[in-house]
Structure formats: structure tokens, C-alpha cells
Amino acid sequence: MYRWDFDVLWQYWDLFLYGLWLTVVYTFGSILFGVVIGLVVCAARLSGWMILSLIARTYQEIFRCTPLLVQLLWFYYAFPLLVGISIDNRVAAMLTLSLYVGAFYAEIFRGGILSIEKGQREAAAAIGMSSWQAMTRIVMPQAFKRMLPSFINQSVIQFKNTSLVSVISVADLAYMAAVVNGQTYRPLESYTVMAALYIAVLFPLTQIADWIERRLRVSD
Amino acid sequence: MTNARDTGAPTVLEARGIRKSFGGLEVLKGVDLSLSRGEVVGLIGPSGSGKSTLIRCLNMMEKPTGGSVIFRGHAIGKSFRDRDGTTGIGTLRRHVGMVFQHFNLFPHKTVLQNVTEGPIVVCRTPRAEAEERAMALLAEVGLAEKCDAYPSHLSGGQKQRVAIARALAMQPEVLLLDEVTSALDPELVGEVLNVIRRLADGGMTMAIVTHEMAFAADVADRILFLDEGRIVVEGKPSETIRNPANERLAAFVARFNH
Ligand SMILES: Nc1ncnc2c1ncn2[C@@H]1O[C@H](COP(=O)(O)OP(=O)(O)OP(=O)(O)O)[C@@H](O)[C@H]1O
Numbered sequence: 001m002y003r004w005d006f007d008v009l010w011q012y013w014d015l016f017l018y019g020l021w022l023t024v025v026y027t028f029g030s031i032l033f034g035v036v037i038g039l040v041v042c043a044a045r046l047s048g049w050m051i052l053s054l055i056a057r058t059y060q061e062i063f064r065c066t067p068l069l070v071q072l073l074w075f076y077y078a079f080p081l082l083v084g085i086s087i088d089n090r091v092a093a094m095l096t097l098s099l100y101v102g103a104f105y106a107e108i109f110r111g112g113i114l115s116i117e118k119g120q121r122e123a124a125a126a127i128g129m130s131s132w133q134a135m136t137r138i139v140m141p142q143a144f145k146r147m148l149p150s151f152i153n154q155s156v157i158q159f160k161n162t163s164l165v166s167v168i169s170v171a172d173l174a175y176m177a178a179v180v181n182g183q184t185y186r187p188l189e190s191y192t193v194m195a196a197l198y199i200a201v202l203f204p205l206t207q208i209a210d211w212i213e214r215r216l217r218v219s220d
Numbered sequence: 221m222t223n224a225r226d227t228g229a230p231t232v233l234e235a236r237g238i239r240k241s242f243g244g245l246e247v248l249k250g251v252d253l254s255l256s257r258g259e260v261v262g263l264i265g266p267s268g269s270g271k272s273t274l275i276r277c278l279n280m281m282e283k284p285t286g287g288s289v290i291f292r293g294h295a296i297g298k299s300f301r302d303r304d305g306t307t308g309i310g311t312l313r314r315h316v317g318m319v320f321q322h323f324n325l326f327p328h329k330t331v332l333q334n335v336t337e338g339p340i341v342v343c344r345t346p347r348a349e350a351e352e353r354a355m356a357l358l359a360e361v362g363l364a365e366k367c368d369a370y371p372s373h374l375s376g377g378q379k380q381r382v383a384i385a386r387a388l389a390m391q392p393e394v395l396l397l398d399e400v401t402s403a404l405d406p407e408l409v410g411e412v413l414n415v416i417r418r419l420a421d422g423g424m425t426m427a428i429v430t431h432e433m434a435f436a437a438d439v440a441d442r443i444l445f446l447d448e449g450r451i452v453v454e455g456k457p458s459e460t461i462r463n464p465a466n467e468r469l470a471a472f473v474a475r476f477n478h
């Protein structure tokens with residue numbers, strides 16, 4: 001029978017906390033950049049400009065059709081050779097995470113906007129609104145509501161995905177758990193604490209997400 | 221040729237030689253239409269004859285592939301904006317309202333907000349003034365007490381009356397109506413037609429696409445019968461719907477008389 005011993009981990013609490021902090025930073029940082037990328041790419045795809053739309057589409061397919069792990073390795077080890085400058089692993093991590101989630105966000109935004117009936121835009125145009133006004137005042141507020149559940153879902157996945165940055169030695173929660181394990185030879189405790197910390201953050205978040213989704217459904 | 225023109229009322233909105241193709245399909249094959257101030261024109265014709273396309277060309281919701289739309293004497297150009305408020309598509313739409321078959325109310329806005337949206341956003345009318353006018357319009361269509369309701373809580377007839385109020389809030393010079401009662405349950409058609417009839421009596425210039433023959437004959441000064449992208453017959457209701465001389469028109473009207 002295994003004897004659990006969490007006491008030896010206590011002295012490493014700051015490592016776990018720092019790791020958790022980085023995980024949160026990479027998650028929210030990449031969500032923020034990802035939203036900007038997603039909006040730009042979504043706009044490009046809906047612009048009606050063939051070349052622009054094709055470039056945006058190509059970016060999306062590349063990032064949606066390769067594993068995040070592969071992208072991280074490529075940006076950290078291969079990309080520097082291509083451009084001839086070395087990049088910091090933290091920069092590579094943030095860049096890759098943002099580009100990755102941006103590709104998915106773009107598709108979520110696009111789906112939301114396309115789901116609004118053509119009649120809405122026409123009704124806005126018929127009272128003299130410009131296409132920008134129709135988009136921002138009529139289409140987007142409705143699209144926002146429709147895409148919010150998928151957006152939150154993708155963001156929760158993103159939180160978990162950040163654990164992959166540990167493979168390029170970014171000191172996130174997963175990396176720190178490995179460090180602690182190396183020091184203590186206590187994999188069961190180290191990795192259980194890590195898992196518990198992920199749950200501690202994500203469980204409340206998913207509850208809030210469910211609540212928002214329910215509220216949205218009621219208001220329809 | 222027409223009542224209103226005989227009396228010398230000025231032409232407000234005019235379509236000259238309008239052509240419209242979708243891909244290889246030519247839907248409008250050179251249509252002329254003019255609306256004099258205060259005139260009500262009824263557009264009738266078989267399904268697919270191009271009625272919707274024509275009325276949508278009048279506010280550039282469809283861009284004609286040929287011919288021109290002339291509003292207050294200015295040919296409307298291709299761009300949304302203009303310098304002097306004469307030739308822009310935005311200018312045209314600000315003064316030419318449209319009501320749709322499926323209402324197209326903004327579901328995320330209340331009834332009142334639906335009506336004030338245009339004046340506030342497009343005309344930059346102060347909110348208080350826009351709301352006051354909107355309430356007056358809602359009272360006119362009998363929906364003042366629904367001002368804080370969301371569209372999803374209204375019946376079809378109520379939705380369409382709100383849509384009419386929304387168009388009227390822009391104080392349009394012309395109102396375009398495309399089969400505005402076709403999506404309604406039969407018992408709700410009357411309340412919408414009554415609103416339109418009152419507008420006609422009040423001197424509103426309107427182009428009305430409708431399958432309600434009796435209503436068209438009653439409210440319109442002039443009837444245009446559209447068939448395969450051309451205006452085949454044009455005249456007073458008494459010369460068209462009530463006594464069709466043209467064979468195709470006679471056959472078309474006969475279908476509504478059972
Ligand atoms: N956006 C479009 N793209 C392709 N074809 C179109 C489009 N809009 C209309 N058409 C075609 O143009 C023709 C005329 O359509 P339109 O809607 O103007 O007819 P209508 O007279 O209003 O018919 P209905 O009485 O059924 O409303 C139809 O054959 C239709 O299929």
C-alpha cells in the first residue's frame with residue numbers, strides 16, 4: 001500500500017504557485033492576442049476579397065490541422081533557423097498559443113456572424129445604416145450571443161493546452177510539477193497536486209460558463 | 221397616364237430602363253416606373269416575375285445591372301456616401317423606407333429601440349426626441365403599450381406594424397412594401413392592411429407588392445402588372461384588376477377570384 005506524503009511537497013509550494021501563475025498568464029495572454037488575430041482573420045475571410053480570404057483560410061487550416069505540440073516545437077526549434085534569429089522560449093510559446101487559438105476563434109466568429117439571417121443586415125441597410133453600422137449595431141451583438149458558448153469552450157480548452165509549453169521549458173504548472181517530481185521523487189503527489197490545481201481553476205470556470213449559457217438560452 | 225401625374229404632382233422616385241440579372245438569368249428586362257408624390261402604385265404579377273427584385277432595386281438593395289434609379293431628380297450612384305446628399309445610396313435609403321415580408325425586426329432590441337434605432341444612429345436625432353416620435357408612431361399603429369416588449373413576444377401582425385413604424389420613423393418620402401402580409405396568419409392580415417390604408421389616405425407615396433388583389437384595387441392609384449421581367453399592363457385598378465383586357469392579366473386575376 002502506497003503511503004501518501006504531501007508534506008515533502010510543502011516546501012515547493014512557491015514553485016507550484018509560480019507555475020500556476022504562468023499558466024494563467026499564457027492562457028489569458030494568448031486568449032487576448034487570439035481574439036485580435038481571430039477578429040482580423042474573420043474580417044479577412046468575410047471581406048469578399050479573394051486573395052485576402054485565401055491567405056486567411058490557409059493560415060487557419062495550417063494551425064487547425066497540426067497538433068499544438070508540433071507547432072510549439074516548430075516555432076521554437078525550426079522557425080529560428082528559417083529567419084536566422086533565435087527566439088526566447090517564452091516568446092515562442094506565447095506566439096504559438098496565440099496563433100493556434102486565433103485560428104479557432106476566427107472560425108467561431110465567422111460562424112456566429114454567418115448565422116445571422118441576411119434579413120437583419122437588409123433591415124439595417126433599409127433604414128440607411130452603412131454596412132459598418134449594420135455590422136456593429138445589429139449583426140455583431142446578435143452574433144456575440146450565439147458564439148459565446150463556443151468561445152468559452154475553446155478558451156477552457158486553451159487553458160489546458162498551455163500545459164504543452166512545458167516541452168519547450170516554459171515554467172508553467174506542468175513544468176513545475178515535473179521539477180518538483182525531480183527533486184522529491186514523488187511523482188504521485190507532484191502530479192496529483194498539479195491535476196488538482198488545474199481542476200481548482202477550471203471547475204469554477206466551467207460552472208460559470210454553463211451558467212452564462214443557461215442565461216443566454218432563457219433570454220432568447 | 222396616371223392620376224397623380226395628371227394632377228401635376230412632382231415625380232419623387234423613378235426607375236428608368238432597369239435591368240437585373242442573377243448570373244445568366246435576366247430577371248428584369250428593362251423596367252420603367254415612376255412614383256409621383258402621394259401616389260400609391262400596386263405591383264402585381266406571377267411568382268418569379270421579378271416584383272421583389274424590382275422593388276428592391278428602388279432602394280438599391282439589389283444593384284441593377286442596367287438602367288438607373290432617380291430620386292428627387294438625381295441618378296443614384298454606386299457609392300453609399302455622397303458629398304451633398306443627392307446621389308448616395310445612403311441618402312436614398314434614408315428617404316425611401318422598406319418593409320419586408322418577414323418583418324426583420326431586430327430581436328435584440330425592444331419595440332421602442334427598433335423604432336428609434338434609425339433616427340438615432342443614422343439621422344443623429346437626440347434620443348429624447350426620437351423616443352417621443354417613436355411613441356407617437358407606435359400609438360398610430362396601435363402598439364404603444366408594447367414599447368418595452370421584445371419582438372419575440374409579439375404576434376406576426378404586431379411585428380409587421382412595428383416594422384412599419386420603424387420605417388416611418390425615418391420620415392420617408394416613399395415607402396416600399398414587399399408582400400408585407402404574406403407571412404401572416406389570415407386573421408392578422410386585416411390589422412396590417414388597415415395601417416397601410418391609413419398611410420395611403422394620409423398621402424404617403426408607396427410602392428406595394430401584393431397578392432391581395434382586392435386590397436390593391438382598393439388602395440392603389442395605379443396598378444403595374446409584371447410578367448417575366450417586363451411591365452405588361454399599367455393602368456388604374458378599374459382598367460386592370462377589375463376589368464383586365466390583357467389575356468395574361470385576366471388569367472392571373474381570375475386565380476384570385478375564388
Ligand atoms: N439573389 C438571387 N439570386 C439568384 N436568383 C434570384 C435572386 N433573387 C431572385 N432571383 C430569381 O429572380 C426571379 C424573380 O424573383 P423575384 O423574387 O423578384 O420574384 P417575385 O415576383 O417577387 O416572386 P414572388 O411572388 O414569389 O415573391 C426568380 O426566378 C428568382 O429565382
Ligand SMILES: [Mg+2]
Binds near residue numbers: 271272273399
Ligand atoms: Mg417576391
